[in-house]
Amino acid sequence: MRIDDNCNDCNRLSEIQQFYNGKNVLITGATGFLGKILVEKLLRCCPGVENLYLLVRQKRGKDIYTRIEEIFEDPVFNRLKDEVPKFRHKVVVIPADCEAAGLGLTLSDRQMLTEKVNIIFHSAATVKFDEHLRAALVTNVRAPLHLLRLARDMKDLKVLMHISTAYSNSHLSRIEEKFYPCEADCEHLQNTIDKLTDSEIDKLLPTILGEWPNTYTFTKALAEKELRLNSGNVPLGIFRPAIVISTAKEPLKCWLDNMYGPTGVAVGSATGMLRTMQCDENVTADLVPVDFVVNCLMASALNVHKAYSSSSPPPEPPIFNYVSSVENPITWGDFMKLNLARIDQEPFANAVWYISLTLTKYAIMNQIYIFFLHIIPAALVDGLAVCVGKKPKMLKVYSKIHKFSSVISYFCTREIKFSNQRTRELWQQTSDTDKQIFPFSMREIDWRDYFNDYLVGIRRYLFKESDDTLPRARIKWRRLYYLHQIVRIIFFTFALYAVWSILALIC
Known part of the structure; x- marks a missing residue:
């Protein structure tokens, strides 16, 4: 049986399809990475879904319909x-702002949604690790609470699934499918922040965050706590995906x-810009493809609905850790090696140097590498730019790169043990038909096969480079390779000469 056939045959709906049959689904964050896949999957594989209500706000001068x-x-x-x-008649776009009180809904739209x-x-969330606390608190904590208030008024709500992150408690060495303490209080924190300037907040940030490494994980943990305390009779589920990456299938x-x-x-690394990074190549990279994430999310919603509809509903919202490390682990070292294996066949047209990435788990060594591999080359390029009358920019670019790499290094140097028992039990309870339509077992992922096309996906969908550009990109890549080797030879020649000169002086 083909998945396509089962998706579009209303007479043979699977259990998950039946759950969404005739249902009206409200989605926030539909314009985001995960949201797009969720919208697509619901419309394509749940033929009986009634309507999708998408809360969308104006952004960068574009109205919601544009x-x-x-x-x-x-x-x-x-x-x-x-x-x-x-499918378009099923998509209802509603002007809203998740950061505003009442989600920025009009009275008529609010009444329609509750009905x-x-x-x-x-x-919807801000996924920037270094987002300013003021913005992160509004988007990641207050917005879910606004939505929860709306959910309380809904007359026939089956389930509310809140998408958190597996790293909401990343300061712990083991994370199970349960709630963890968070001492912060949303209202008190908001009142404090409202009285402070941004610079004053930045000074207090380490004290506010405590054990949490950044505002993203902190606000996600705080949101879980607040939702748990305020959920009341709302059938709420918490879904925690790990590091969400491109689609698998x-x-x-x-x-x-x-x-x-x-x-x-x-x-x-593939463009030659990132040449060093603090990363322990033996640490597990908890990567999960976004299509598998969405499939598990949709199955989890049904599971949560069943739990709250039973004679003994759960005492607190069920949590689902969706990770790969338990059943199909991959290390950061393997991640880089599998990508390196394909770069010569799938180079980027915008590459500026041949790939040469050094991973080290030691912060001091990374700083040394940064000086020699990033700062000095960037300063030389900027110096040449000034000489020819152009604006220097490489040092500014590397400032952004270092900010990004320092934030992600926290997760590349810490080993966290996850438990995903509830998620694995969910897979075992899923019917064979639904396993075909909504696959989400990480055992099914062949990482080597997956990363064969990972760079292809980046080229096509991120850089918008067609396959027609490959021949020229490969020629450029070979030239960069030879230039890289020449520079290495020159560098080591000077290094050997310097060592020989020093030894000659000593002797």
């Missing part, structure tokens, strides 16, 4: 257009639309 039109032009929706060409919505997926392989996390590392 934003949605542009999103549906993304190649990730091409398969949906082919298989379900008349019709059955399922909520809260995906659907709707097309290795699609992505951002450079967060590992993708930023891959891009930086």
Whole structure:
């Protein structure tokens, strides 16, 4: 049986498809990476879904309808257009602002949602690790609470799924599918922040964060705590995905639309810009493909609904840790090696140097490497730029690169043991039909096969480089390789000469 056949045959709905049959689904963050895949999957593989209500805000001068039109032009929706060409009537776009009180909804829109919505997926969030605390608190904590208040008024709500992160308690060495203490109080913290300037907040930030490494993980942990305390009778589930990366299978392989996390590392190294990074290559990289994340999220929603509908509902919201390390681990060293294995065949047209990335788990060694491999070359390039009358920019670029790498290094040098028992039990309870339509077992991922096309996905969907550019990119890549080797020979020649000269003086 083909997945396509089962997705579009309303007479043979699987259990998960049946759950979404006739349901109205509210989605926040639909314009984001995970949100796009969720929208696509619901429309393509749940033929009976009634409507998708997408809360969207104006952004960068574009109204919500323009934003949605542009999103549906993304190649990730091409398969949906082919298989379900008349899907647009199910998409209802609602002007909103998750950061505003009451989500910025009009009274009529709010009333409509409370009357019709059955399922909520809260995906909206700021995923910047170094987001300013003021912004992170509003988006990652207060917005979910605004949505929770709306959910309380819904007349036929089956489930509210809040998408958190597996790293909400990353300061711990072991993370299970349960809530952990967070001493901060949302209202008290908000009142404190409102009285301070941004610079004053920055000074107090280490004290506020405590054991948490950044504002992202801190606000995600605080959101979990506040939702737990205020959920009341709302059928709430917490979904914690690990590091979400490009698609593994659907709707097309290795699609992505951002450079967060590992993708930023891959891009930086493959373009020759990132040459050193503090990273323990033996530490597990908890990577999870976004399509598998969405499949598990959709299955989890059904599971949470069943739990709250039973004669003995759960005493607190169920939590699902969605990670790869338990069943199919991959290290950061393997991640880089598998990418390096393909770079000669799939080079980027915008590469500025041949790949040469050094990983070290020691901070002091990384700083030394940064000086020799980043700062000195950048200063030389900027000096040449000034000489020819151009604006220097490389040192500024590397300032941003160092900021990015320092933030992600925390997760590349710490080994965290995750427990995902509830998630594994969910897979065991899933029917064979649903396992075909909504695969989410990480055992099914062949990392070597996956990373064969990882760089291809970056080229096609992130850099918009067609395969026609490959011949020229490969020629450029070979030239960069020879130039890299020449520079290495010159460097080692001077180094040997310097050592020989010093020894000659001593002797």
